[in-house]
Amino acid sequence: MHAPRIPRSTKLPRVAAILVAVAGLGLAGCDDHAGDPKVQIGANPVLPEVQQYLMPPMRIAEVVGWGKDEAPSVPQGLQVHALATGFQHPRSLYVLPNGDVLVVESNGPKAPVYRPKDIITGWVQSFAGAKAEDANRITLLRGTKADGTPELRTVFLDHLDSPFGVALIGHDLYVANTDAIVRYPYQDGQTSITAAGTKLTDLPGGPIDHHWTKALLASPDGSKLYVGVGSNSNVGENGIGAEYERAAIWEVDRASGAHRIFASGVRNPTGLQWEPETGKLWAIANERDEIGPDLVPDYLTSVQDGGFYGWPYSYYGQHLDPRIVPQRPDLVATAIKPDYALSSHVAPLGVAMYTGTDLPANYRGGAFVGEHGSWNRTPLNGYKVVFVPFSGGRPSGPPQDVVTGFLDANNHAHGRPVGLAVDRTGGLLIADDVGNTVWRVSSLRPGSSPKPAS
């Protein structure tokens, strides 16, 4: 009963069928149903069930940059123009007392590869302009010529280490590099600092340094510095040991360099600001990814001394994240629900509490928020600067779109807003880290320069 031993050579169709089935699975992983971001705004965002993916949705906006005479859009009564262009990934802004504007050009350290996923994520994000070379410098802009560009532009500080936050107290200029706060001597009117810096304190840096931006804010009396230190992972996947003193807002004593954890459980806190009416500390936070297009909403919140805001164990109070084991019910029980949701994956990275007088009165006392924009949600969310009105020291209504047009109708990104600042005359400055531009928004008045075509 021997079958003849003839080599078979018709196996390929079935192999091909298997490959097609695999490809189909990959596509199915991209199918997600994002809800309306409007229901995730304010004090009580609607939170759907946790979803886990075979392939988490990635949707990035292709970067096309700004053409000549292209600019973002602003509402009636405002105008926007490019204060300066040709930067290298401008990430945050700081205005010195004499009106000089500091532009921090920075793009973070190289991310290490711990898993095959890191290679793919890095590759995908390179299309979103996230992999530009790190300039590691601060550029100074002074004055305004008739065409709206600065009279003077100099390299203010060079050879930094992924800087982000800047704070001036008296004649001490503090720069928050990704791994340390460094103090430089600053004389009024100085356009370039060549003196060596003095380290005030180390900050959690490499080798992982997942969230590298260290936001900085001085206390009103100048005795303390507040530092936003982001987490070292999305949700603890690098081990809880990698999160030591991270996902926290530090309070650093300026005299000694000693620090304590002012608040914790904030995944990536930036945009530290004093709310002008109550003098309370406020921050924005980027929340966790990969559990759905509508989880977890990023937020704007007051920061309570000693407060715990959930990360990584829970979100929005006591909503447990199944990806963290062992859990910490003792911490989760104390988790504070943030004040104001901005909707999911908008990636807020800049806040300016408006106390100027140039913009219309309805903006006074509220918060502008720069939303860098989503990369893992369909449809895209963010990519604009919104205004959150405040009343009595609390957000008092839905956000209004103020600066839009970073994203065009074809979902191409001309730019992405990041850090915000208010200049000495009350204009709103916006760092655009893929458009490599600093935009200035001001009131449109009779006789002032016309609004550029957008």
Added chain:
Amino acid sequence: MQQHTTITEATFLRDADLRPIRKRRGRPTHRILVSFSAAYFAAAFVTDIVYWQMPDVVWERFSIWLIAAGLVMAGLAAVAYVIDLAGHRRMERPVWPRVVGYGLAVLLALINAFVHSRDGYTAVVPTGLMLSGLVVAVLLVTASVAAALANRHRIGA
């Protein structure tokens, strides 16, 4: 019984006629690569069990790299298989149970690679762990079925 033994001997004799040809050509390259991938998948199941018992991130990282290495080997095996076919190498019979079983195992391992690329505990427990176990089970069943069939052909039952 006597009759059966006779047939078996006859089978071996006929087999022996073919063996020199096969030995000279050596074992098909794809079979070696398949063994490597199976070993990687089995090792990933072990590191998954360790992570399940002691959720330290290092074990999860071992698992995903082992699965990835297994998939790379499976890809190379597929290429080698095509080359072996094109080279008209004499394949060991029976081939179909092996191709289907191994293909299923690789498909499950590919899904498992995506599951293991999640962040945190749910990258492994429970889905990743179950898939790793299932891959090993499918490979074991495939191997034993293939061996049994090969044996049956050999003894001519």
